[in-house]
Amino acid sequence: MSALRCASYYNATINQESNYPTLEDDIRVDIVVIGGGFTGVATALELAEKGYSVALLEANKIAWGATGRNGGQVTGSLSGDVAMTKQLRRHLGNDAEDYVWNLRWRGHDIIKNRVEKYCIDCDLKFGHIQTAYQPNHMQDLNAMFEEAQRRGMGEYMTLVEAKDMGAYLGSPLYHGGLVNRRNMHLHSVNLCLGEARAAESLGVQLFEHSAVLDIQEGERAKVMTAKGSVTANSVLIAGNAYHKLGRPKLRGMLFSASLGNCATAKLPDEIALQINPQDLAVYDCRFVLDYYRLTADKRLMFGGGTNYSGRDPKNVAAELRPSIERTFPQLKGVDIEFAWAGIAGIVINRIPQLGKISPNVFYCQGYSGHGVATSHIMAEIMAKAIDGQLHEFDLFAAMRHIRIPLNEWFGNQALALGMLYYTLRENWR
Ligand SMILES: Cc1cc2nc3c(=O)[nH]c(=O)nc-3n(C[C@H](O)[C@H](O)[C@H](O)COP(=O)(O)OP(=O)(O)OC[C@H]3O[C@@H](n4cnc5c(N)ncnc54)[C@H](O)[C@@H]3O)c2cc1C
Missing domain, CATH: 3.30.9.10 (D-Amino Acid Oxidase, subunit A, domain 2)
Incomplete structure (x- = not known):
């Protein structure tokens, strides 16, 4: 077990430890993802499958946060389902119930297909x-x-x-x-590390021990770490409860x-x-x-x-x-x-929070303890949004939240x- 990981069962039973470098350069990519938990890794993988060049920056190790510490239960109990259905009625009318019902099971299919496609050994x-x-x-x-x-x-x-x-x-x-x-x-750390290896095989550049300290917004955004930077057309903040980026816009939301x-x-x-x-x-x-x-x-x-x-x-x-x-x-x-x-x-109303802090800086967070499936669903929605397919992202971005x-x-x-x-x-x- 790496001394840089917590003393969990998962970390004592990792199939293949990650060993990604620290970012020590100034690089350019289409999209930079901040955070190497399920949200960040799954979105990076989806974007690479769509042909984008992607860099992922993780402050610690891949799956270091909640992703590497959870119960490993992939449930259909979508957080915020009741509030979500109520708000979605404004946009989807009577189809809101069906949409939420189908959403419940979407993460299961994403995970199952991914485990099969990339042969990820995670005790599923x-x-x-x-x-x-x-x-x-x-x-x-x-x-x-x-x-x-x-x-x-x-x-x-x-x-x-x-x-x-x-x-x-x-x-x-x-x-x-x-x-x-x-x-x-399933074994959450082995799933996430398997997804990271799949992303790497498609060209994603992964960096560990590379905390993002600042995001400079602009047509080409630049994210800064202690030793390097990534310039990109789009940024995704996927640090969930472990980051303080995107202030003041994200203050008081999670x-x-x-x-x-x-x-x-x-x-x-x-x-x-x-x-x-x-x-x-x-x-x-x-x-x-x-x-x-x-x-x-x-x-x-x-x-x-x-x-x-x-x-x-x-x-x-x-x-x-x-x-x-x-x-x-x-x-x-x-x-x-x-x-x-x-x-x-x-999240106070339990609905996952998807949105933007500026035209090309996105965030995706807040699954209120139900994130193994939900992070994969939201990653799919985020990757589509960054690819210009905004329909579902817009539904979530329009959700009202208590701040x-x-x-x-x-x-x-x-x-x-x-x-x-x-x-x-x-x-x-
Ligand atoms: C004890 C526990 C049990 C749980 N059990 C379950 C369960 O059984 N089933 C279920 O569905 N859900 C469960 N959950 C919830 C689930 O684990 C989370 O919702 C999900 O893992 C969130 O994934 P994430 O990628 O969004 O965030 P995280 O996994 O927290 O990842 C965020 C990552 O961002 C990195 N980061 C933060 N700031 C920066 C920065 N500035 N620069 C670079 N990187 C940064 C962090 O180091 C971290 O690795 C549980 C959670 C916990 C804590």
Whole structure:
């Protein structure tokens, strides 16, 4: 594992470590992408497939940010779907619901096709179960099941009653669940590094340890790093919650939530089979939820909790252990070998933020903790926009967002209060 990466399970199991140079020159390309997470790498790859010359600048290592720290769950639970549908009705009328429904699954197809096309080894598996933590959560799951059936996706879904949950999870916690076999789970760092290698094979120039310090706007924009610069026709800012570029336009729009994640020691086969016999990714229906799955080498990877202080939790393993042991009492005292945290970019109405800070400087950010699929969807939309196909970009750029203008600290406190409200309301339901 590189000392420059966090001590995560993913980073301990990388297939092929990246080793891109630092930018130490002044170069010219069609498009420069800032940020080497899913958003930046996937957009760079899409643009290279369209024939553009592209440079990608990453401040740390490829997949260093949220992309390299997440739960690896590829869900159809698009963040901001309800608010998005409401706003899209202004432009799409009654087609808004269908558009959002199809959008939900688009990232799955992009990832699946890309893994096949470029032979990316990232432990891709199918199958999720969303679990009812409280009895009344079954109403929500039932509604999702009915919608999937109505829209011809019933073959992927199974509604599970409480009495049958033992066939899916060895946990006493749940009141039922909804299995979705279209959703996927995977090794995020190996996916992102595989996409970076695919981009490189198409001519994308990738640079690590090359933080962008300034963007000089103009007909030909110039982005500056400590040791070099890139001049380009278009710029994409894809630094998500880890950057402060594009101020003042982007101030007060995106907020940081620190999320913890961990992986246990390898579990004996019989225990792995007992707790998760169908190898599903799992998440519950609460606002602040637990999410977990087995890794390829049969560890339990378990995430949950969140804080909006902008700082990482003090002791991720200690914070997550009670939830692990409540979920699976048979794992009491299990060794937690990896524990790490990451920052997700949260948008107040949860709708991804796509836009421009000047005619040729674009940004794309804010998937509110649901970014594995969504980043790939938005990357496709951004690459099309930079290629001049603006229809979908314009839909997102026209979305109304709440801005908290003073500074991000106030926004984070407001989000913390909001989270407290939802958590209390949930516990009183
Ligand atoms: C703990 C955790 C669990 C999660 N679990 C899931 C999950 O299971 N499923 C799901 O769908 N989503 C999940 N998410 C969310 C998902 O990981 C993110 O939405 C997604 O990875 C965002 O990708 P990104 O490329 O936009 O941002 P990031 O991956 O954060 O990448 C941004 C990159 O930009 C770089 N950068 C910043 N500033 C500069 C600069 N000035 N110059 C150059 N580079 C810069 C950073 O170093 C970083 O590498 C989770 C997030 C976290 C933190």
